[in-house]
Amino acid sequence: MKNSFLKFESFTTGLAMAIACAMLGIASCLGLFQIITRFVLERPAEWTEVLIRFSLIWMVFLGIAPAFRQGAMVSVDVLYRWSPPSIKRVLDYVVTIAALILIAVLIWWGWDYANRGKVQSTIGLEDVSMFWAYLAIPVGGVFSAIGVIGNLFDPQRLELETAQ
Template identity: 30%
Template sequence: MKTIADLYFRLLKLLIVLCMLGMVVLVFGNVVLRYAFNSGISVSEELSRWFFVWMVFLGALVALKERAHLGLDSLVKRLPPIGKRFCLVIGHLLMLFITWLILSGSWQQAQINLDVVAPASGLSMAWFYGVGVVFGINAGLILLYELFLAVTGRLSADELVTIKDSEAADEIEHLQHSQQARAGRKA
């Protein structure tokens, strides 16, 4: 099961790269065509905006799975394991509620705009709002799985803190521990 999930998120990363590549090609190509040939790609602006929205939502999914979102952990990391678990459960329940709002709102918008076509491309606007549905389903599954692990006690004390202040803070903490270890050896 883990292999399937890893392959799925590798596919998402590939889609993110393809969205970025599509944006670059469309925008750069449009600029070159406008300045060099006094013409352009009429769907360039619209499709690049759609690629950007899909790239952001898919990137947020990958970051959620890899626990790569930034946050403030200075209080939570000082709590005992039961406090960390409580904060994780409350945080995940709140995120599940927000994910539900995104999912239900995007689903309603996709249904409303199913027959509405985009002005430049002629594609259904449901494709634009569909990314919220994709995000909501995937984020909900990730959050439910992590909530299950937290409630059943399958996460270590370190895994209960799902965010980091920044990578610089981790490096500073590592350097402080190194200095304390050296000071302990000198004494």
């Protein structure tokens, strides 16, 4: 069961990271396109600003999942370093529960916010609802919850190993 979940978690975290990287690439290309149309062609494309904002929102909320998986998000380094091994595992559970509560709040209110944004259109892309931007909050939360549980089952403390 644990190995199956970790395989699933590895896939979902990799997918979240790939999509987050793609969103960064899209934002960069659109930014370059916007610069060219605005300053070279002198005919700005208003829709690029909105799509850059959407892609950056998705990038951030999907990029949180790999950070949680690596143990780099909720950091209690000093307390963890000073604790004996028996307390470290309790600390892992406390941090996991706190992170899952925060993520549950994000998923709950993010979904509510996304549904409220269905009637709101975006400036520059009038046919696109704000639902698609706000949907990044609950979707990123689901990916993050999977990463948090994966980190509990197979802890990776990469920031502790590289810290001086």
